[in-house]
Every structure is written in structure tokens, then in C-alpha cells.
Amino acid sequence: MRQVSIIGTGYTPVGEHWDQSIRSLAAKAVLNALEDAKIQTVDAIYVGNAYGGTVSEQSQLAPLVADYTNLVGVEAYTIEAGDASGAAALRTGYMAVASGLAETVIVVGAEKMTDAIASSRVKSRSVSLDADYETAHGATLTSMAALLMQRYMYEYQVDLASFEGFSINAHMNGSKNPNAMFRNKIRVGAFAKAPMVSSPVNLFDGAPDADGAAAVVLTSRENARSYTAHPVHITGSAVAVDTLALQERQNFLSLDAVAKSFQKAFEQAGITPEDVDVLELHDAFTILTTLSLEAGGFAERGQGWQYAQNDGEAIGLAGKLPISTFGGLKSRGNPVGATGIYQAVEAYQQLTGKAEANQVNGAKTAVIQNVGGIGSTAITHVLQVD
Amino acid sequence: MRQVSIIGTGYTPVGEHWDQSIRSLAAKAVLNALEDAKIQTVDAIYVGNAYGGTVSEQSQLAPLVADYTNLVGVEAYTIEAGDASGAAALRTGYMAVASGLAETVIVVGAEKMTDAIASSRVKSRSVSLDADYETAHGATLTSMAALLMQRYMYEYQVDLASFEGFSINAHMNGSKNPNAMFRNKIRVGAFAKAPMVSSPVNLFDGAPDADGAAAVVLTSRENARSYTAHPVHITGSAVAVDTLALQERQNFLSLDAVAKSFQKAFEQAGITPEDVDVLELHDAFTILTTLSLEAGGFAERGQGWQYAQNDGEAIGLAGKLPISTFGGLKSRGNPVGATGIYQAVEAYQQLTGKAEANQVNGAKTAVIQNVGGIGSTAITHVLQVD
Numbered sequence: 001m002r003q004v005s006i007i008g009t010g011y012t013p014v015g016e017h018w019d020q021s022i023r024s025l026a027a028k029a030v031l032n033a034l035e036d037a038k039i040q041t042v043d044a045i046y047v048g049n050a051y052g053g054t055v056s057e058q059s060q061l062a063p064l065v066a067d068y069t070n071l072v073g074v075e076a077y078t079i080e081a082g083d084a085s086g087a088a089a090l091r092t093g094y095m096a097v098a099s100g101l102a103e104t105v106i107v108v109g110a111e112k113m114t115d116a117i118a119s120s121r122v123k124s125r126s127v128s129l130d131a132d133y134e135t136a137h138g139a140t141l142t143s144m145a146a147l148l149m150q151r152y153m154y155e156y157q158v159d160l161a162s163f164e165g166f167s168i169n170a171h172m173n174g175s176k177n178p179n180a181m182f183r184n185k186i187r188v189g190a191f192a193k194a195p196m197v198s199s200p201v202n203l204f205d206g207a208p209d210a211d212g213a214a215a216v217v218l219t220s221r222e223n224a225r226s227y228t229a230h231p232v233h234i235t236g237s238a239v240a241v242d243t244l245a246l247q248e249r250q251n252f253l254s255l256d257a258v259a260k261s262f263q264k265a266f267e268q269a270g271i272t273p274e275d276v277d278v279l280e281l282h283d284a285f286t287i288l289t290t291l292s293l294e295a296g297g298f299a300e301r302g303q304g305w306q307y308a309q310n311d312g313e314a315i316g317l318a319g320k321l322p323i324s325t326f327g328g329l330k331s332r333g334n335p336v337g338a339t340g341i342y343q344a345v346e347a348y349q350q351l352t353g354k355a356e357a358n359q360v361n362g363a364k365t366a367v368i369q370n371v372g373g374i375g376s377t378a379i380t381h382v383l384q385v386d
Numbered sequence: 387m388r389q390v391s392i393i394g395t396g397y398t399p400v401g402e403h404w405d406q407s408i409r410s411l412a413a414k415a416v417l418n419a420l421e422d423a424k425i426q427t428v429d430a431i432y433v434g435n436a437y438g439g440t441v442s443e444q445s446q447l448a449p450l451v452a453d454y455t456n457l458v459g460v461e462a463y464t465i466e467a468g469d470a471s472g473a474a475a476l477r478t479g480y481m482a483v484a485s486g487l488a489e490t491v492i493v494v495g496a497e498k499m500t501d502a503i504a505s506s507r508v509k510s511r512s513v514s515l516d517a518d519y520e521t522a523h524g525a526t527l528t529s530m531a532a533l534l535m536q537r538y539m540y541e542y543q544v545d546l547a548s549f550e551g552f553s554i555n556a557h558m559n560g561s562k563n564p565n566a567m568f569r570n571k572i573r574v575g576a577f578a579k580a581p582m583v584s585s586p587v588n589l590f591d592g593a594p595d596a597d598g599a600a601a602v603v604l605t606s607r608e609n610a611r612s613y614t615a616h617p618v619h620i621t622g623s624a625v626a627v628d629t630l631a632l633q634e635r636q637n638f639l640s641l642d643a644v645a646k647s648f649q650k651a652f653e654q655a656g657i658t659p660e661d662v663d664v665l666e667l668h669d670a671f672t673i674l675t676t677l678s679l680e681a682g683g684f685a686e687r688g689q690g691w692q693y694a695q696n697d698g699e700a701i702g703l704a705g706k707l708p709i710s711t712f713g714g715l716k717s718r719g720n721p722v723g724a725t726g727i728y729q730a731v732e733a734y735q736q737l738t739g740k741a742e743a744n745q746v747n748g749a750k751t752a753v754i755q756n757v758g759g760i761g762s763t764a765i766t767h768v769l770q771v772d
Contacts, residue, residue: 001486021518044625053439053466053513057521060468060514063627063643063762067634073646075625077474077763080439081463082446088463092478099485100387101623127439128446132407135443237487239430239461241449248453257449260459376449377463 008037048089082372086340109338164191165308174327181333212335236269236382394423434475468758472726495724550577551694560713567719598721622655622768
């Protein structure tokens with residue numbers, strides 16, 4: 001099996017792109033990435049997308065993207081894994097290069113959430129829950145996260161204000177990222193007083209749905225240096241699934257798929273949590289960040305929230321474990337099927353020293369994790385430089 | 387790169403399964419395939435599905451399938467490529483095993499089209515056309531196929547009755563397949579008088595949407611014989627895309643992606659059209675069959691329809707090029723995202739001598755092709771036995 005490296009990236013700003021369609025966003029990211037990698041064509045395009053069919057009324061995105069980027073004729077198809085669709089597409093591109101079936105591939109994540117508004121968006125988004133045992137009863141992703149957070153707060157006797165550091169840190173980093181959706185900072189003390197959405201998840205807790213597209217170009221590690229002096233190597237890649245419905249789990253405060261995908265990716269890369277310089281988690285809700293830190297072995301059970309203390313000092317750009325370094329889902333925004341690829345792009349920027357105001361000094365190892373549903377699909381990649 | 391083999395299959399009958407959900411259909415196919423391969427677990431599940439989100443209001447199918455088959459914890463995600471979703475999932479499973487990242491994987495295609503009826507199904511199905519330049523103007527997959535067929539009939543001066551042999555053959559073969567949706571035979575002469583849907587595509591021309599699920603278990607060729615005495619090897623695998631919109635093409639009577647995927651798969655397997663013993667085409671419409679035969683080099687341009695002459699004698703089970711041997715999309719039915727896997731299962735049955743009344747004697751090489759849109763995504767696999 002060949003090793004795989006990233007040799008170029010492309011992306012659009014994250015936000016509400018009322019004047020653009022999903023195809024134009026995706027095409028921009030792909031064309032930017034091709035330009036960045038200084039190549040004209042690739043052997044394959046793998047598209048990560050979650051809600052094209054339901055929100056944008058556009059599926060079969062792959063031939064559309066190929067058409068709008070002058071790549072008609074190549075191999076191309078779409079990968080879906082709820083909010084983890086981007087990372088699942090990255091996994092597919094990784095396999096294509098690792099197997100030797102492709103020399104260069106492009107992986108693009110794209111989503112256009114503003115194609116649907118209000119109740120229509122809730123309906124479209126709820127298809128990634130269990131239709132029979134969650135959606136049918138009125139549950140949404142936010143309400144399920146809220147139940148989980150309630151349970152956590154009760155079980156470990158943690159109050160709402162204890163989570164605020166996660167959002168403060170995300171917005172602090174996002175405020176420096178010109179591509180972030182929300183660049184405002186969150187004042188200390190404001191979090192616990194924010195308008196409630198589904199108790200205890202409030203407006204400063206949940207990440208905003210967004211439009212955006214991001215792409216990475218992959219090739220084999222052995223050939224990467226013929227394209228760029230600064231390749232970033234994918235040294236770990238792992239996918240694991242849990243039950244789709246939360247109620248099917250023995251203990252829903254233990255995100256087993258998240259733990260398993262961390263463990264497998266760490267093993268493959270030969271690293272431990274102590275080796276991680278940058279950690280991009282799927283911070284769609286602070287409870288997901290908390291439980292993912294515990295599942296990854298960064299904290300004991302019931303202790304993940306402690307990373308949020310002192311306004312998130314430990315997870316800041318100069319902290320011991322920098323998280324959401326460009327704002328994460330919370331501040332950069334969550335362009336669902338593109339999120340996993342934004343994480344890859346951000347890790348690439350950190351590891352190649354191009355992160356500008358968001359730079360984590362001397363970063364050599366980044367771990368990115370994209371999660372679909374409430375821990376239903378967890379995909380972890382380890383990115384490293386020589 | 388490792389070679390890849392199929393070591394087991396599972397499926398449900400194709401039809402209208404009002405009493406079953408997409409999860410139960412998928413789970414049945416997976417459990418049957420595991421039993422057939424005599425294994426309890428796999429490293430990964432790749433799910434082919436096109437309309438889960440829009441028709442069944444259920445996306446993120448992979449963790450759901452894992453849950454209902456006792457496979458929670460494995461790698462799993464969904465692949466979408468319109469009607470070619472099944473074959474795209476097969477391609478993904480092929481890459482996973484070829485790369486060495488997985489030892490055994492299961493690929494399952496599943497669709498539940500009866501979760502939507504009438505106008506709701508048309509809307510759900512139209513997401514795989516170009517939303518801005520086709521769907522927005524009222525085009526459907528059937529109306530696009532009709533325009534293509536009109537053009538072909540005009541260009542090559544072929545009348546409607548000349549296509550009837552394709553449907554007669556499909557239904558003749560389907561009548562012997564206990565898992566087919568429509569087991570009626572089509573009388574000679576009835577085709578050209580059938581009720582019109584979108585001129586010239588009529589009720590005996592287009593394939594019916596259906597419910598169903600099918601699965602195959604893959605492993606490396608080197609290990610295949612430790613699981614079964616009769617493995618079927620995947621000796622060619624190729625994906626190519628064309629523009630999504632028909633109007634974007636230079637010459638839409640030439641299905642370029644179909645041609646390219648045939649050519650690449652044939653090259654990889656080291657075969658020519660003359661070597662093909664069984665050919666499962668994406669016969670959603672007789673015009674697609676016709677143009678695919680031409681794109682694959684089985685007929686000259688403008689001559690593909692000749693395979694339908696004499697009631698399809700040349701494409702019968704004892705003909706020189708057997709097509710739709712279990713009824714094809716037309717008679718077995720088109721459970722969209724599962725269709726590509728039904729093709730793989732049927733090829734497996736032909737090559738292992740288990741096709742019973744549908745057996746093509748002495749078949750050693752089968753080619754299966756699954757197409758999304760009107761030739762927008764074309765995926766070809768070559769299957770062979772020692």
C-alpha cells in the first residue's frame with residue numbers, strides 16, 4: 001500500500017452565499033486547488049456532500065462538478081455520511097491513491113445550506129437522524145445534542161457556564177480567520193445567558209449551518225515532492241460507525257465510534273494524544289467537543305469540559321492542545337458536507353506554516369475528526385509533515 | 387495492488403415491498419451475504435443508495451445498516467452516483483480491498499422507491515438531473531431519454547418496433563427469475579402499441595422503479611479460496627463521468643463516459659467485446675441499451691438496435707451476446723441504488739453456474755455496467771472465473 005500526501009488546497013469563504021449555487025461553490029474550490037497544486041487534471045474527483053438532494057434538489061453532483069471544472073471523463077462520484085461526508089470523501093480519495101488505482105485525485109466537499117430556510121431546512125437536515133425512531137417523534141440533531149448535554153451535566157454535576165470556554169476559543173480564533181462565517185468574539189459570561197434553542201443547547205453553543213466548498217489534491221507520498229516542496233502526509237485514516245439512533249446505545253455518554261476511529265488512526269500513525277499539536281474536532285455542539293476529547297484519550301471520562309476552563313486557555317493557539325484553530329464549526333461555520341475538507345485544509349495550513357494569524361507555532365502533527373449524527377459516523381485523519 | 391474477488395452474495399426479491407423499510411431490506415441482503423460467505427463480520431460496509439434522503443427521508447444509511455446487522459464499529463459510509471450508486475459502492479469496496487486497507491468488505495445497494503408515490507417520486511427522482519438546466523424546465527429522466535430516442539430514430543431512420551426485441555428478451559428472461567418484479571412475457575408486436583409515456587418512450591420501454599437490496603462480500607483474490615471454492619474475480623473496474631446535462635454535450639448520441647468506462651475496464655481485464663459471455667447493461671430505456679452497445683464496441687454507430695431484431699434472438703440466453711439475463715432493469719426491476727449490485731449478484735450466479743433457468747452455459751466472463759443519468763456516470767466491472 002502506498003502512502004498518501006496532500007499537495008494542494010482550495011476553498012471558498014464560509015457563510016451565506018445567496019448569489020452562488022452548490023455547483024459554482026464546488027467548482028471554485030476545485031479550480032483553486034488545481035491551481036495551488038499546479039496541475040491541470042486528476043484521475044478522479046470524490047465529492048463529499050450531505051444534503052444536495054434534500055436541500056439543493058441536486059444529487060449526482062460528481063458529473064456536475066467535473067463539467068464545471070473541465071474534468072469531464074475522469075472517475076467521479078459522491079460520498080455521504082451525514083455531517084461526516086467530507087471526511088468520508090477524503091477517506092475514499094485516500095484509498096484510491098493508496099491502492100495505486102489513481103495517481104492524483106481531488107477531494108471536494110460542498111454544501112449549500114441556504115438553498116433551504118427555516119422548517120424546510122430542519123426537515124432536510126433531519127434525514128440524517130433515524131427516521132423511524134428519532135425524526136418521526138420530532139427529534140432534531142440539536143434536540144438530541146441537548147438531551148446528551150443534559151445527561152452529561154447531571155451525571156458529572158457540571159453547570160452550563162463550564163462549557164463556555166469552547167465557544168469563546170472558537171470565536172477568538174474565528175475572529176482572525178477571513179474565511180470564517182462569524183468573526184465576532186464571545187464575551188466572558190455571555191455564553192450561559194444566550195437565548196436557548198433546545199435546553200441546555202443555546203445560540204452560543206451550536207454551530208451554524210453554512211454554505212461553502214473546500215478541496216484537497218492528493219497524490220502518493222513518493223511522488224508528492226515532484227509537485228510541491230511542502231507536502232502534508234496523511235499518516236492515519238480511520239472510519240468507525242455506531243448506531244444511528246442514540247437510544248440504541250448502551251451508554252450514550254461514551255462515543256464508541258469516535259473512540260474507535262481515534263484509536264485506529266493513532267495506531268496507524270504511531271502517535272499518542274500527547275503528540276498532537278493541532279486538533280480539529282467536530283465542535284457542532286460543545287457537548288460533542290467534550291465527549292470527543294474524552295473518547296480520544298485527551299481527558300478522563302467526565303473531565304473533557306475542563307479544557308474549556310479559564311476561557312479555554314489550554315485549547316488556544318498557544319495552549320497545550322489547540323482546538324478549532326480557525327474557528328471550528330462554531331465560528332468558521334458548518335458547511336456540512338464540506339466541513340471535513342475545511343478541517344483538512346486548515347490542518348494543511350497549520351503544518352505548512354501558512355496559517356497566518358491563526359498559526360500554531362511549530363505544528364508537526366494535526367488530527368482532524370469529522371462526525372456524522374451524534375457520534376454515529378466518526379472519521380479521523382492524522383496529518384503530518386517530515 | 388491486490389486483486390479482488392467476490393466470495394458471497396445476498397439479496398431480496400425486487401418489487402413493491404410495502405411491508406418493509408429500506409433498513410430492513412438492506413439488513414436482509416447483508417445478513418444473507420454474510421451467511422453465504424460463511425463469515426460473521428467484515429472490515430467495512432459500503433452502501434450504494436440514490437434516493438434515501440429524498441424518497442425515504444433517511445440518509446446516513448451506513449450506521450443504520452451496521453446497527454441492524456450487528457456490525458456496529460466497522461468502517462461504513464454511503465456512495466451516491468444517481469442510478470449508478472450501486473456500482474460506485476462496488477468500486478469503493480474494490481479500492482478498499484485492493485489497497486490492503488480492508489481484508490473483507492460488504493457492499494450493499496438498497497433502495498425503497500415505494501416510500502414515495504406519483505408526483506412526489508418524480509420530484510425525488512429528478513434531483514439526479516441538472517437542477518438548473520433540466521429539472522427547472524420540467525424535464526424528467528424519462529423525457530430526456532425520449533428526446534434522445536427521437537433523435538436516434540430520426541438520425542438513423544429506425545422505427546419504434548425495431549427496439550421491441552430488447553424488451554421481449556428482458557421479459558422472457560425475467561419470467562424465469564423468481565426475484566423479478568415483472569414476470570410477464572411481452573407478446574411480439576405489442577411493444578410499439580403500448581401506452582405512451584413520453585413519446586417515443588412507452589410503458590414497455592422504460593424500466594420500473596422498485597424496492598430491493600443486494601449485497602456482495604469481497605476479499606483479496608489471494609485469500610478468496612479460503613472462503614469459497616468458487617470465487618468470482620473482479621478483473622476490471624472503471625468509472626467515468628460525462629456532463630450531467632444532456633444539452634452540454636457535443637454529440638449526445640455518443641455516450642462518451644459509457645465508452646470510456648467500457649474501454650478502461652476491458653483494458654484492465656485484458657479482454658475485448660468478443661470475449662464477453664454475459665452482458666448486463668443499464669437497460670433503463672431501450673435507447674440506453676442501444677447506445678451502450680455502440681459505446682462498448684459491440685456494434686457500429688447507428689447499429690446497436692440490430693441486436694433487438696428477430697425478437698432479440700442474438701441477446702437471448704443462448705444467443706451470441708446474452709443481455710439482461712435475469713430480466714435486466716426492465717423486467718427484474720430497477721431498485722435504483724441497488725441495481726448495480728443486483729447486476730454483480732446475477733453475474734456471480736452466471737459465472738458459478740447457479741443461474742438455474744437463467745443460466746448462460748459455460749459463461750466465464752461477465753461484464754456489468756451501471757449508468758447514472760443519461761450516461762452522466764458510467765461504471766463498468768468485468769467479472770471472471772478461473
